[in-house]
Amino acid sequence: MRFLSATSSDGVREQLFTLDDIPGALWTPEAAPAAPLPLVLLGHGGGRHKKDPEVLALAHRLVRECGHAAVCVDVPAHGDRPKVEEYDRLAAENQARVAAGEEPAPLIAAFHALVARRTVPEWRAVLDAVRRLDHVGAGPVGYWGVSLGCGLGVPFVAAEPRVRAAVLGLGGALASSEAAARITVPVRFLLQWHDERVPRDQGLALYDALASQQKTLHANPGGHAEVPPSEQDGTLRFFARHLAR
Amino acid sequence: MRFLSATSSDGVREQLFTLDDIPGALWTPEAAPAAPLPLVLLGHGGGRHKKDPEVLALAHRLVRECGHAAVCVDVPAHGDRPKVEEYDRLAAENQARVAAGEEPAPLIAAFHALVARRTVPEWRAVLDAVRRLDHVGAGPVGYWGVSLGCGLGVPFVAAEPRVRAAVLGLGGALASSEAAARITVPVRFLLQWHDERVPRDQGLALYDALASQQKTLHANPGGHAEVPPSEQDGTLRFFARHLAR
Numbered sequence: 468m469r470f471l472s473a474t475s476s477d478g479v480r481e482q483l484f485t486l487d488d489i490p491g492a493l494w495t496p497e498a499a500p501a502a503p504l505p506l507v508l509l510g511h512g513g514g515r516h517k518k519d520p521e522v523l524a525l526a527h528r529l530v531r532e533c534g535h536a537a538v539c540v541d542v543p544a545h546g547d548r549p550k551v552e553e554y555d556r557l558a559a560e561n562q563a564r565v566a567a568g569e570e571p572a573p574l575i576a577a578f579h580a581l582v583a584r585r586t587v588p589e590w591r592a593v594l595d596a597v598r599r600l601d602h603v604g605a606g607p608v609g610y611w612g613v614s615l616g617c618g619l620g621v622p623f624v625a626a627e628p629r630v631r632a633a634v635l636g637l638g639g640a641l642a643s644s645e646a647a648a649r650i651t652v653p654v655r656f657l658l659q660w661h662d663e664r665v666p667r668d669q670g671l672a673l674y675d676a677l678a679s680q681q682k683t684l685h686a687n688p689g690g691h692a693e694v695p696p697s698e699q700d701g702t703l704r705f706f707a708r709h710l711a712r
Numbered sequence: 713m714r715f716l717s718a719t720s721s722d723g724v725r726e727q728l729f730t731l732d733d734i735p736g737a738l739w740t741p742e743a744a745p746a747a748p749l750p751l752v753l754l755g756h757g758g759g760r761h762k763k764d765p766e767v768l769a770l771a772h773r774l775v776r777e778c779g780h781a782a783v784c785v786d787v788p789a790h791g792d793r794p795k796v797e798e799y800d801r802l803a804a805e806n807q808a809r810v811a812a813g814e815e816p817a818p819l820i821a822a823f824h825a826l827v828a829r830r831t832v833p834e835w836r837a838v839l840d841a842v843r844r845l846d847h848v849g850a851g852p853v854g855y856w857g858v859s860l861g862c863g864l865g866v867p868f869v870a871a872e873p874r875v876r877a878a879v880l881g882l883g884g885a886l887a888s889s890e891a892a893a894r895i896t897v898p899v900r901f902l903l904q905w906h907d908e909r910v911p912r913d914q915g916l917a918l919y920d921a922l923a924s925q926q927k928t929l930h931a932n933p934g935g936h937a938e939v940p941p942s943e944q945d946g947t948l949r950f951f952a953r954h955l956a957r
Binding site: 658660671674675679680681682683684685686687688695701 | 903905916919920924925926927928929930931932933940946
């Protein structure tokens with residue numbers, strides 16, 4: 468793990484790093500409480516990156532309001548990472564198939580499953596490295612990710628026993644219901660009632676497939692990108708409750 | 713409106729009353745802030761009454777934590793009210809039909825619609841009377857009711873422009889989707905994922921039918937009576953936010 472820069476604002480320290488060839492950002496309290504801190508891994512959305520405004524806003528609130536650490540790394544072919552020829556080819560193929568009238572949901576799901584084969588081991592390595600840092604430590608781990616962050620997050624949370632609680636959503640069951648059935652930690656699941664990218668029954672089916680005894684579905688009106696801001700308050704309360712030391 | 717008794721505990725003043733022949737309970741802060749107070753009308757569940765433990769717990773928290781007033785009256789044939797021969801006859805008929813293999817949901821829905829013909833005007837009269845009291849006043853009004861309280865609450869909220877925000881749930885669309893389509897205030901809607909009394913698609917359809925732009929569906933695993941306690945915290949935050957003066 469190699470640190471590239473460190474800056475601070477509003478009590479939040481941000482360190483940019485690379486781990487092998489993966490670029491990432493780590494946010495921790497400037498006036499650090501005693502480690503270990505709860506750590507939330509954030510999975511960014513499709514076409515976004517580790518310092519996407521939504522990711523940045525959530526990371527800052529997790530640090531300032533909960534005293535947690537937060538980390539996000541670029542997904543392959545996103546942010547500062549090089550293009551992946553196979554992804555580009557698939558994306559072009561999928562666009563053509565949707566233009567020809569095919570349903571987008573199964574294509575998106577298959578693409579997420581492909582990318583997850585790389586991100587699951589990458590994110591596990593990120594947890595290993597970040598939890599070895601003196602100012603973070605080996606505390607409880609949470610995961611947050613919607614849309615692409617859900618498609619990649621479901622197999623990650625299913626594979627990673629260190630994750631104790633997860634916020635997921637804006638994703639469907641097609642690619643990941645098998646992995647979802649292996650998730651048993653508390654989950655907060657967001658669904659947009661008029662999601663133009665994820666059919667409603669697919670989102671409901673993914674929530675249904677989670678094996679967690681504690682799982683709450685929060686549905687709100689509006690499209691894929693219109694999750695109401697009040698859900699972020701609930702996300703902070705959720706992590707504060709489940710990652711309490 | 714005739715007051716029968718007044719007691720106080722933990723900062724909450726409880727007054728039992730009758731309005732015409734309707735027995736009710738009113739809860740207000742003992743050390744009353746300046747009226748008008750926000751007022752939440754609570755609709756109790758089937759077979760329950762105005763001082764059901766769930767109603768009582770919520771009323772006390774609304775008073776103590778939000779500084780609101782809360783009121784609940786017995787539904788006809790519940791609590792201190794006399795039996796209604798027509799209801800008894802229908803209940804016996806419905807039991808026989810369910811025993812003979814009929815789906816219970818449409819029977820429950822038809823029964824709620826019948827009872828609502830009495831409760832909607834009764835509850836409107838309760839609002840009139842309580843909001844004329846010096847220690848309550850004509851403040852913003854909220855409604856809370858699940859199960860029977862939802863079956864009766866949907867037509868009430870649809871009919872009553874003074875209600876600014878409502879918590880509903882554990883109910884289906886069969887009887888009330890037409891009334892639901894006239895509800896435009898913010899709604900928090902609770903659904904139990906394994907509800908043995910309300911089919912899941914009926915609950916989802918009732919949420920769908922609400923015309924409100926701000927409406928959140930909260931689904932949790934478990935049966936009709938197993939709403940997790942954390943939902944009550946959310947209910948308090950919901951009323952505090954929407955009934956702020």
